[in-house]
Amino acid sequence: MDAKKFDLGINNAGGENVKPFGNSDRYGYMLGDLGNSLLFNLIGSYLLVFYTDVLGIGAAAVGTLMVVARIWDAINDPMMGVLVDKSKPNKNGKFRPYLLCAGIPVGLMAILCFTAIPGMSESFKLPYAYITYIGFGMAYTAINIPYGSLASVMTSDPVERTSLSTFRSVGAILANLILMTVAPMLVFAADGSASAQGFLKAAVIFAVISNICYFFAFKMTTERIQHNVNDESKEKISLGKSVSMLFKNRALIGIMVASFGLLIAMFLPQSLNPYLYKDYFGNANLVGTASLITMIPSFLVIPFGGKLVAKYGKKEVTAAGFVIATIGYGLLFFLPITNPYIFIAINCLAGIGTGLINLLVWALVGDAIDYQEYITGKREEGIVYAAYSLVRKLSQAVVGGISGFALGIIGYQSGVTQQTAEVANGVKNVITAVPFFGVIIGLLAMIFIYNLTKSRLEEVNDELNSRRSN
Incomplete structure (x- = not known):
C-alpha cells in the first residue's frame, strides 16, 4: 500500500524526525476552526441583514441567491475535494499549506461581501452580491476541506483524534462567543439600525483575526501520515x-x-x-x-x-x-x-x-x-x-x-x-x-x-x- 505512518523516531521523506503528537497540535487545530468559524458564522448570522438593510436587496432575491449558492456548492465541493486529493505534498505536508495560501483570499472575500461600494447602482447590487457571496463560498471551501482533512494525517490514534475533535469544537464555541459579544457592537449603530461602516469594520477585524489563527494553525500542527496518492504508475x-x-x-x-x-x-x-x-x-x-x-x-x-x-x-x-x-x-x-x-x-x-x-x-x-x-x-x-x-x-x-x-x-x-x-x-x-x-x-x-x-x-x-x- 502506498502509505506510510511516521511515529516518534521514524524519519520522514526529508530525513527529519517527526515530533510526537501533543498540545501544539491540539491548540493549533483549535485555532484553525476558530478562524474558520469567525468568518463563516459572521456571514451566516449577519449577511442577510446587510443585504436587506444596507444594500436594500429584497428578501426573496436573497433567498434565491442562497439556493443558487448551495447548488453550486454541490458541484464545487467535490471538485475541490478531488483537487486536494491530487495535490502533491511538499516539505510542509499536503494540507497545511492551504492554511496559508487560502487564508488571505477567504478573508478578502468576506470583506467584499460586507462592502457597500459608494455610488453602486441599484441594478448592480444583486449581481455584486452573487459574485462576492459565491466567491466567499469557493474560497472558504478551498481552506475548509484541507483543514478538515488535516486531522486524519496528524494522528491515527483514536484517543488523540478525539482530542483534536474536542479542541476543534472548542474553537467553534470560542468563535460563537466572540460573534455574540463583539459583532453586535460593531454592525449596529447607537439607534439599533444597521451600519454599513460597522459591517465593513467587523469583516476586516474578523478577517485579520482569522488569518492570524490560520498562520498559527499552520505553524503548530504536524502531518505525521503521508500517502503517496499521486504516483504516476497508480490509477488516476x-x-x-x-x-x-x-x-x-x-x-x-x-x-x-x-x-x-x-x-x-x-x-x-x-x-x-x-x-x-x-x-x-x-x-x-x-x-x-x-x-x-x-x-x-x-x-x-x-x-x-x-x-x-x-x-x-x-x-x-x-x-x-x-x-x-x-x-x-x-x-x-x-x-x-x-x-x-x-x-x-x-x-x-x-x-x-x-x-x-x-x-x-x-x-x-x-x-x-x-x-x-x-x-x-x-x-x-x-x-x-x-x-x-x-x-x-x-x-x-x-x-x-x-x-x-x-x-x-x-x-x-x-x-x-x-x-x-x-x-x-x-x-x-x-x-x-x-x-x-x-x-x-x-x-x-x-x-x-x-x-x-x-x-x-x-x-x-x-x-x-x-x-x-x-
Whole structure:
C-alpha cells in the first residue's frame, strides 16, 4: 500500500524526525476552526441583514441567491475535494499549506461581501452580491476541506483524534462567543439600525483575526501520515469514480445522516428563538441570555469526552449523546412548558447530548476517511470531507427553508406587535418538534448505519497499519 505512518523516531521523506503528537497540535487545530468559524458564522448570522438593510436587496432575491449558492456548492465541493486529493505534498505536508495560501483570499472575500461600494447602482447590487457571496463560498471551501482533512494525517490514534475533535469544537464555541459579544457592537449603530461602516469594520477585524489563527494553525500542527496518492504508475482518481465509491462507505453515510439530523436540531432553534421568546414567552430580552446559558453544557462535557471514548468507543458515546438529546428535546416537545426558565433548563439537558456529539463528530469523520481507504485501497481525504461538508451546508439551507415556510403556515404576521395565541403556540411546536425528530434521525443513523464500533475500528486501524508498513 502506498502509505506510510511516521511515529516518534521514524524519519520522514526529508530525513527529519517527526515530533510526537501533543498540545501544539491540539491548540493549533483549535485555532484553525476558530478562524474558520469567525468568518463563516459572521456571514451566516449577519449577511442577510446587510443585504436587506444596507444594500436594500429584497428578501426573496436573497433567498434565491442562497439556493443558487448551495447548488453550486454541490458541484464545487467535490471538485475541490478531488483537487486536494491530487495535490502533491511538499516539505510542509499536503494540507497545511492551504492554511496559508487560502487564508488571505477567504478573508478578502468576506470583506467584499460586507462592502457597500459608494455610488453602486441599484441594478448592480444583486449581481455584486452573487459574485462576492459565491466567491466567499469557493474560497472558504478551498481552506475548509484541507483543514478538515488535516486531522486524519496528524494522528491515527483514536484517543488523540478525539482530542483534536474536542479542541476543534472548542474553537467553534470560542468563535460563537466572540460573534455574540463583539459583532453586535460593531454592525449596529447607537439607534439599533444597521451600519454599513460597522459591517465593513467587523469583516476586516474578523478577517485579520482569522488569518492570524490560520498562520498559527499552520505553524503548530504536524502531518505525521503521508500517502503517496499521486504516483504516476497508480490509477488516476476521477471525480465520478470517487463520488460513486463514497456510497460504499457506511461510516461516512452514517455520520452524514446523523449530522444532518443534529444540525437541523441545533440550527432551527437559533433561527426561531427570537420569535419563541418574543411571542410565546413574552420576553424578547431573554434571547441573548438563553443563547449564552445553553452553551454552558458544551463546556461542561469537554473534560469527559476523551475518557468516555477510551472506555466505550466513539460510536457508542455519540449514540449516548443522541439518547440524551432525544430525552431533552422530547420533554420540550411533549410538555406544555410556559415558564421560559424551565424551557432553558431542559434545553441545557439536551445540550449535554449535543455537546457530546459535537466533541466527537470530527473524529468520526476522520475515521470515515480511514474507512474509505480500508474499503477502496485509496486515500481520498479531500473528497470524503467534501461530501460531509456539503451535508452541513445543505442542512443550513434546509433550516432556512423550514423556518420561513413554518412561519407562513402557522400564520405569522410581519410587523404586528402582538401575535395571536395560535401563532405563539405554533412557534413553540415547530421549535421543539423539528429538533426532537432531528435527533431521532441522528440516533437511528448511529445505531443502524454507522458501523465503526470500538472493536471494529480497532480491526480497521490494525489492517491499515499493516498495509502501510509494507
